[in-house]
Amino acid sequence: MKIKIIACGKIKESFLKSGVEEFSKRLVPYTNFEITEIPAIEIKDENLTERILEKEGEKILSYIKPQSYVITLEISGQMLSSEEFAQKIEELMNTGTSEIVFVIGSSCGISKQVSQRADFKLSLSKMTFLHQFARLILTEQIYRAFKIMKKETYHK
Numbered sequence: 001m002k003i004k005i006i007a008c009g010k011i012k013e014s015f016l017k018s019g020v021e022e023f024s025k026r027l028v029p030y031t032n033f034e035i036t037e038i039p040a041i042e043i044k045d046e047n048l049t050e051r052i053l054e055k056e057g058e059k060i061l062s063y064i065k066p067q068s069y070v071i072t073l074e075i076s077g078q079m080l081s082s083e084e085f086a087q088k089i090e091e092l093m094n095t096g097t098s099e100i101v102f103v104i105g106s107s108c109g110i111s112k113q114v115s116q117r118a119d120f121k122l123s124l125s126k127m128t129f130l131h132q133f134a135r136l137i138l139t140e141q142i143y144r145a146f147k148i149m150k151k152e153t154y155h156k
Contacts, residue, residue, distance in 0.1 A: 003100050005103075008104065012132070030150070036063055061114060070120075071103070072102075074122070082141060
């Protein structure tokens with residue numbers, strides 16, 4: 001199985017980059033994992049937010065294959081425990097899903113088109129995080145999910 005994260009914007013803080021890189025390395029024995037960064041478009045006029053989200057959405061959708069299972073990170077998404085998240089990934093693996101694509105939008109969210117393409121909408125928390133933190137949290141939770149599925153000691 002392949003797991004891909006499509007994320008808007010670059011991570012600027014070195015501590016976040018290091019964390020994402022560390023968990024990405026740890027995932028190598030478990031899955032084919034990659035992160036695709038889409039350049040975030042700077043919003044200079046709030047009236048253009050919807051149009052900019054549409055442009056970002058078009059780019060995001062161009063990286064998603066028709067057969068990919070898409071999980072978007074959205075405020076209104078479903079919250080899962082780490083065990084439930086692991087179970088979700090395991091179910092997808094067992095039903096023959098070849099690729100799971102997670103989508104992290106920009107600080108303004110994701111377009112309607114991307115949200116409509118989602119097979120599942122996930123919320124990491126009721127709390128608000130910088131979208132750059134979301135990438136680190138998601139990468140760690142994907143790693144944790146594999147450790148749970150393999151009944152290894154990382155998850156306590």
